[in-house]
Amino acid sequence: MPKHYRPPGKKKEGNVAKYVTRSQAVKLLQVNLSTFRRLCILKGVFPREPKKKVKGNHHTYYHLKDIMFVKHDPLLEKFREMRTYDKKLKKAVAKKNKDLYERLRTRKPTYTLDRLILERYPKFADALRDLDDCLSMVHLFAALPALERENIEVKRIHNCRKLSHEWQAYIARTHKLRKVFISVKGIYYQAEVEGQKITWLTPHALQQVLPDDVDYNVMLTFLEFYETLVAFVNFKLYHSISVKYPPILDPQLEALAEELYALSRYLDANTRSSRPSGSNQVESQENEKQHDESDLRLAQLQHQLPHNEPGALMHLVEDAAGEDEEDEDTKECENLFKDMKFFLGREVPRESLLFVIPAFGGIVSWERDGAPFREADQSITHQIVDRPTQGHIFLSREYVQPQWIYDCVNARIILPTEGYLVGRVPPPHLSPFVDNEAEGYVPDYAETIKHLQAAASNEVLPMPGTVKEDLEDPQRLLVEGIIDRAEANEAAEKKRKMATLEKQYHDELKLELEGAQYSSSMINQNMESNAASGEAREKPVPDLQQIADDSANMSKIVMSRKKRRLLEAMEIGKKRKQANVDLLKERKKKSEAGQSSKEK
Amino acid sequence: MKKHEEEEKVYEEGARSYPEALNGGGSPVDSGSDYEDYSDDGDSEDYGSWEEDAESGEEGATGSGSDQDESEDGNSEEFELSEETQSGESDSQEHKGSVKTNNKGKLSNDHAQIDDGESEISESDRRAEESDSSEDEVPSRNTIGDVPLEWYRDEGHIGYDVKGKKIKKKERQDKLDAFLASADDSKNWRKIHDEYNDEVVELTKDETRLIRRLLKGKAPHSGFDPYPDYVDFFKWDDAKHPLSNAPEPKRRFIPSKWEAKKVAKYVRALREGLIKLDKPKEEPRFYNLWGDDPNSKDRAGHLAYIPAPKPKLPGHEESYNPSLEYIPTQEEINSYQLMYEEDRPKFIPRRYTSLKSVPAYENAVNDSFERCMDLYMSYRAWKKRLNIDPESLKPKLPSRKDLKPYPVTCYLEYRGHEGAVVSISTEASGQWIASGSADGTVRIWEVETGRCRGVWTIGEPVLCVSWNPLSELPILAIAAGQDVLLINTGMGNEEDQEKIKELLQVEISGTAGDSDEQPLVSWLQDDRHKHEAIILRHFKTVTSVEWHRKGDYLSTVTPAGESRAILIHQLSKKITQKIPFKLHGLPVSSVFHPSRSIFFVSTKKNIRVYDLLKHKLIKKLETGLREVSSIAIHPQGDNVIVGSREGKLCWFDMDLSSQPYKTLQCHSKDITNVAFHRSYPLFASCSDDCTAYVFHGMVYSDFNQNPLIVPLEILRGHVNSNGRGVLDCKFHPRQPWLFTAGADSVVRLYCH
Numbered sequence A: 001m002p003k004h005y006r007p008p009g010k011k012k013e014g015n016v017a018k019y020v021t022r023s024q025a026v027k028l029l030q031v032n033l034s035t036f037r038r039l040c041i042l043k044g045v046f047p048r049e050p051k052k053k054v055k056g057n058h059h060t061y062y063h064l065k066d067i068m069f070v071k072h073d074p075l076l077e078k079f080r081e082m083r084t085y086d087k088k089l090k091k092a093v094a095k096k097n098k099d100l101y102e103r104l105r106t107r108k109p110t111y112t113l114d115r116l117i118l119e120r121y122p123k124f125a126d127a128l129r130d131l132d133d134c135l136s137m138v139h140l141f142a143a144l145p146a147l148e149r150e151n152i153e154v155k156r157i158h159n160c161r162k163l164s165h166e167w168q169a170y171i172a173r174t175h176k177l178r179k180v181f182i183s184v185k186g187i188y189y190q191a192e193v194e195g196q197k198i199t200w201l202t203p204h205a206l207q208q209v210l211p212d213d214v215d216y217n218v219m220l221t222f223l224e225f226y227e228t229l230v231a232f233v234n235f236k237l238y239h240s241i242s243v244k245y246p247p248i249l250d251p252q253l254e255a256l257a258e259e260l261y262a263l264s265r266y267l268d269a270n271t272r273s274s275r276p277s278g279s280n281q282v283e284s285q286e287n288e289k290q291h292d293e294s295d296l297r298l299a300q301l302q303h304q305l306p307h308n309e310p311g312a313l314m315h316l317v318e319d320a321a322g323e324d325e326e327d328e329d330t331k332e333c334e335n336l337f338k339d340m341k342f343f344l345g346r347e348v349p350r351e352s353l354l355f356v357i358p359a360f361g362g363i364v365s366w367e368r369d370g371a372p373f374r375e376a377d378q379s380i381t382h383q384i385v386d387r388p389t390q391g392h393i394f395l396s397r398e399y400v401q402p403q404w405i406y407d408c409v410n411a412r413i414i415l416p417t418e419g420y421l422v423g424r425v426p427p428p429h430l431s432p433f434v435d436n437e438a439e440g441y442v443p444d445y446a447e448t449i450k451h452l453q454a455a456a457s458n459e460v461l462p463m464p465g466t467v468k469e470d471l472e473d474p475q476r477l478l479v480e481g482i483i484d485r486a487e488a489n490e491a492a493e494k495k496r497k498m499a500t501l502e503k504q505y506h507d508e509l510k511l512e513l514e515g516a517q518y519s520s521s522m523i524n525q526n527m528e529s530n531a532a533s534g535e536a537r538e539k540p541v542p543d544l545q546q547i548a549d550d551s552a553n554m555s556k557i558v559m560s561r562k563k564r565r566l567l568e569a570m571e572i573g574k575k576r577k578q579a580n581v582d583l584l585k586e587r588k589k590k591s592e593a594g595q596s597s598k599e600k
Numbered sequence B: 001m002k003k004h005e006e007e008e009k010v011y012e013e014g015a016r017s018y019p020e021a022l023n024g025g026g027s028p029v030d031s032g033s034d035y036e037d038y039s040d041d042g043d044s045e046d047y048g049s050w051e052e053d054a055e056s057g058e059e060g061a062t063g064s065g066s067d068q069d070e071s072e073d074g075n076s077e078e079f080e081l082s083e084e085t086q087s088g089e090s091d092s093q094e095h096k097g098s099v100k101t102n103n104k105g106k107l108s109n110d111h112a113q114i115d116d117g118e119s120e121i122s123e124s125d126r127r128a129e130e131s132d133s134s135e136d137e138v139p140s141r142n143t144i145g146d147v148p149l150e151w152y153r154d155e156g157h158i159g160y161d162v163k164g165k166k167i168k169k170k171e172r173q174d175k176l177d178a179f180l181a182s183a184d185d186s187k188n189w190r191k192i193h194d195e196y197n198d199e200v201v202e203l204t205k206d207e208t209r210l211i212r213r214l215l216k217g218k219a220p221h222s223g224f225d226p227y228p229d230y231v232d233f234f235k236w237d238d239a240k241h242p243l244s245n246a247p248e249p250k251r252r253f254i255p256s257k258w259e260a261k262k263v264a265k266y267v268r269a270l271r272e273g274l275i276k277l278d279k280p281k282e283e284p285r286f287y288n289l290w291g292d293d294p295n296s297k298d299r300a301g302h303l304a305y306i307p308a309p310k311p312k313l314p315g316h317e318e319s320y321n322p323s324l325e326y327i328p329t330q331e332e333i334n335s336y337q338l339m340y341e342e343d344r345p346k347f348i349p350r351r352y353t354s355l356k357s358v359p360a361y362e363n364a365v366n367d368s369f370e371r372c373m374d375l376y377m378s379y380r381a382w383k384k385r386l387n388i389d390p391e392s393l394k395p396k397l398p399s400r401k402d403l404k405p406y407p408v409t410c411y412l413e414y415r416g417h418e419g420a421v422v423s424i425s426t427e428a429s430g431q432w433i434a435s436g437s438a439d440g441t442v443r444i445w446e447v448e449t450g451r452c453r454g455v456w457t458i459g460e461p462v463l464c465v466s467w468n469p470l471s472e473l474p475i476l477a478i479a480a481g482q483d484v485l486l487i488n489t490g491m492g493n494e495e496d497q498e499k500i501k502e503l504l505q506v507e508i509s510g511t512a513g514d515s516d517e518q519p520l521v522s523w524l525q526d527d528r529h530k531h532e533a534i535i536l537r538h539f540k541t542v543t544s545v546e547w548h549r550k551g552d553y554l555s556t557v558t559p560a561g562e563s564r565a566i567l568i569h570q571l572s573k574k575i576t577q578k579i580p581f582k583l584h585g586l587p588v589s590s591v592f593h594p595s596r597s598i599f600f601v602s603t604k605k606n607i608r609v610y611d612l613l614k615h616k617l618i619k620k621l622e623t624g625l626r627e628v629s630s631i632a633i634h635p636q637g638d639n640v641i642v643g644s645r646e647g648k649l650c651w652f653d654m655d656l657s658s659q660p661y662k663t664l665q666c667h668s669k670d671i672t673n674v675a676f677h678r679s680y681p682l683f684a685s686c687s688d689d690c691t692a693y694v695f696h697g698m699v700y701s702d703f704n705q706n707p708l709i710v711p712l713e714i715l716r717g718h719v720n721s722n723g724r725g726v727l728d729c730k731f732h733p734r735q736p737w738l739f740t741a742g743a744d745s746v747v748r749l750y751c752h
Helices: A022-029 A033-043 A064-071 A074-094 A098-106 A114-120 A124-129 A131-143 A154-174 A216-240 A251-255 A259-274 A283-301 A310-318 A328-334 A350-359 A402-411 A444-460 A462-480 A485-530 A544-558 A561-599 B002-023 B028-055 B057-066 B068-094 B109-114 B116-130 B175-184 B186-190 B205-215 B257-272 B330-336 B364-377 B494-503 B559-564
Strands: A019-021 A061-063 A177-182 A187-193 A196-202 A341-344 A363-366 A382-384 A398-400 B157-160 B166-168 B191-194 B199-202 B409-415 B421-426 B432-437 B441-446 B452-457 B462-467 B475-480 B483-488 B522-526 B533-537 B544-547 B553-557 B566-570 B575-578 B587-592 B598-603 B606-611 B616-622 B628-633 B639-644 B648-653 B662-665 B671-676 B682-687 B692-698 B708-715 B726-731 B738-742 B746-751
Touching (some): A019 A022, A022 A033, A022 A061, A074 A098, A124 A131, A124 A196, A131 A154, A154 A187, A177 A402, A251 A259, A341 A350, A382 A402, A544 B662, B421 B738, B421 B746, B475 B544, B483 B494, B544 B587, B587 B628, B598 B628, B639 B671, B692 B738
Parallel strands (some): A341 A382, A382 A398, B421 B462, B628 B671
Antiparallel strands (some): B157 B166, B191 B199, B432 B441, B462 B475, B587 B598, B598 B606, B648 B662, B726 B738, B738 B746
8 A cells, every 4th residue: 555545454564565466556556457567567667576475475566666656657647548549439430420530540649758768767878788688679579570460560570670770780880899699599799888788689580480379468568668768779879979860761772671781871971971070181082072971961861862883982981080989999899800891692691791790890792782892893802601612703702601700700800711611511609708717618619719819919919018118218218318237137137036036935835735735644654654563554545535525624614504505505506517517528528539430 | 046136125125214214203223123133133143053063063963953942943044055055146147157056966074174164154154144034945955854963973864855765965075085176176165065965065256255244344245334324304494383382491591500519619629729630740759868968867766776687698509500519419308308397408509500501599589578578577686696705605714733733643553342342431641541342341452552451341232431530540430231330450559459449349238228218229349350340230221421520429321210310429438329400301421520510411402510519500501403412521611512413513612601602513424422632622523424523622711712613633544334433532631642432343543
């Protein structure tokens, strides 16, 4: 019961007063269950677990404050209004009052969710934090077929598609994509926007099945909220790179279902035009470019972009000036596929690659109308192919499988293409979300990639090191004026000494550690030798394992029960993890053995 | 032929007769009904039946026959059909001169099937045309009547003629012939096999035209105009008189009240803004909701928002192309079936060699739905995740090296017993130990050499041995069965021996107690052994014997003794007395306080502490254990350790509380005995799991500091026999050495 309406004899405080069951809540709000569900979903109200479940274990409990929060929302009134409106409409139809019906039909009560979004996510960062589910859902619905029976309208599917493309275009444009993983369930992407890691799942671009055992009403309510949220987030993001939202797309590309490409072009054009010109570019070039861009923009706005050489146009707007606020990571991502030109075969997942490759600085085209350049283009460096054999081969480019792109992206280096060539079974695709060391098992290929990464960074790393030293010496020269070689020598000597001392200390420590472990056994042996007085000695020397166990046990004895249980639980967890790792190792050993026997 | 012409006439009549009919007072609709009737007959009723015919091929006849209500009609119509064809032909003579005779013999059923699409419609249409011309009946060739044709399927005839002769069926053309015929004759498609009359009918051009028109949805005859211009039959202009002479009603020329009301209502609604005529303005749906201010207001006034946990990120095994070791073998997958459903892995990794071959994930929508359900249906709460190093949980203990000396390794073994060594006891000087065994012997060993100095055979399994704590009185108390033997071990110098001998003399008369009462214990002189000995005969089995520190008193415990369970014997006076307290529960053991006249009695659950001088219960220690097995007192007397049968060891600080200060779960099996060292801060416990633990137990004189307990060493070496391990442990009185007695009939000495 709410505080201001508490009948006499009801509890004022405690779990009874604080929590209500769902049916109580529904009664209190005077709505039906489905409306209650909608309200809960839209308001983000979830059940809370009371310490004591007063009404029993099989009820769902809501906090009374949450329910009052819902009760005071204008949305509740709006839903009631819609209900009455439906009744009116029905009545008008039943009475054959066409006039009224027509008039009513144009006055359908509507509601907006922007207030709710602001209420739920007062800061933009909050919205970004909760964006994972939104994006996954929007991407899923973008791939679903419309179904009249379940109220999944074509309009919404298109909207989802649009939103997902807008999001992807932003991520690709700002090079915020960090990790990509192709799983059986779909493709996982992870981007980092304003310090928030956002992971979303897109299904594979195939016909999805709509199961019957799913309540689509619930999903659509969620989707309603998510669509709005993603749209507002997109607005904010586009706003941040000074691009108009919603974007206006090239209708020709739109007709060819190349929304993503169209969007990226739109973004490029807009950001370029809005950026103040003042870099070290040649002025004439600049002017020309700007002219071009304004042309392009104009054309776009008027929906009459001529479709000649879009690739050239794209190339014009492509090279981006260095952005100061970009962090190290983004720069790295931006330059991964720099100076590479990709061409996608028909059979590769185009949408995904069109998103990923530009996000990492590559230029990409595909085999269809509206593509920026043709297959015969000589400057193409890589062609992405996913077929057992490739008929016609251009010698100037490499033919790789799509997994190469994803692996490169995750490793952040250009991997050698040997394993990924056409017709080969590619090396295992590993999840970038796993911390191999923490997991306790490092797959072979992860090891290989690590070596490659080390090699790649070594090529680069020694350079700054030497440069620094070089820099340091002249500095000292300048400051001190005279090169005090003796002093330098002394310092070096000191350092060396310190190092040796440190090493010694470490060794000692190590010895001590070992000694502590093995002291008992050593004493044991001594005693044994001392006490060799002709007595029968069948007693086995306690092995090291035993001693280690004992010492582990020792401290366990003194622990309190609570801590001991905790420790035991941890140990069980550890053991389980270890068992998993062992299983993997065993399987690996088996498969290796199988392979070697086969080779023989 | 005549008929047809007549019909034509009727058409024309119908068309022309509209005005007449209207003039006659009928409405144009009425006149139209004539036409409707005409089309109804043929189209709606017969068409259906005929269609069926054609479809069902040979059996089709049954279809037509089965229309019972128009049995006669059907017959006659069939007949007409053939007739009509001829008439149609003759009709069409003007268009085409050639008249074709029906070559009945040639055509076959098959042919009809070949172009049945054509024929079916054409026939039905023809019927439609002739349906209401049922007056002129040309008898059909078939005389079987209105019976299903199927009945005559196997017969060679289709009825009888007037003379009573069978009307024979014609020979059937086979498919090849039909095909050849169709190939030869380009007009062959016009030929239709009339099933009923068993003859071939050829459609004329006119007929086909008719059919085509019908197919297009036009009227069958080209001359017919379905939408003639309306000619009004009533003309007012020229009339002299009005139709009615009634005056014009008032309502015709005054404005309507109701209309005015309605208008007023609308006007009001418009004024009040209830009806808006202009379309609602389209506002931009999206705007910069959060503004550019990064630190905008917080969510206030509500309960704390708990963000939903993020979905789990996929591991290597979910990859479309995981490394081989992530893929379970077929046996493993099969073994999942044996698991409980909740334990079964939800996802079985699979490997696809190319990205192209990855299928759509069938549970995508379900997974998303599950997530939705989780988001709005499941409880959310902040849970503290312990991200701590397990090592940090372990208490910081002082290094064991600093706590030396303590017994570490087995130094000596004393072998000689044949049964399990149940009890051992060290002599006050620490030179000797006595051990009592289940084989009924008691042995005395020299500690440092392991030499067996003497053996007494008691006869019954020994349960407890105990040296007198005074070094000048080397008397050994042995509990075996119902007896407690006090044996002079014969150690010590002459003076001591004499004293002992004196002590161990019992007058026969002094059998203690009054004559009328049953004595608690009978003091008897034992002559069996070469040394002097006293037997204290109890009435039940004695399990433990404990000496008072002064060596004059000793207490015995007989668990089954009820009120006489715990007795205190005085050696010098040869007296036995009960303790003046009520015991609650079965007694397990009893101990004297090491310095004061305090007596500890442990029952199975609790320890009771009595003051012997004041005859008062001082304290009750609640162990919380299931079954206490042994008890030992710290030499300073303020701390007690209790061992239990569940392997737990309790340390009580008597000053602190009656609850255990610390409970250590160290042994996996029953603790058989616990012991304190007399001078070193050591204590030990031994158990049936064949181990003995040595602990450091430092008690500080400072009251503010709690005792420090550090486990030091696990001593192993004894072997399990009959499920029993180490049965007793005792410290050396001066050295940090531990003696353990095992069920494997060995006594061991552990030294530092």
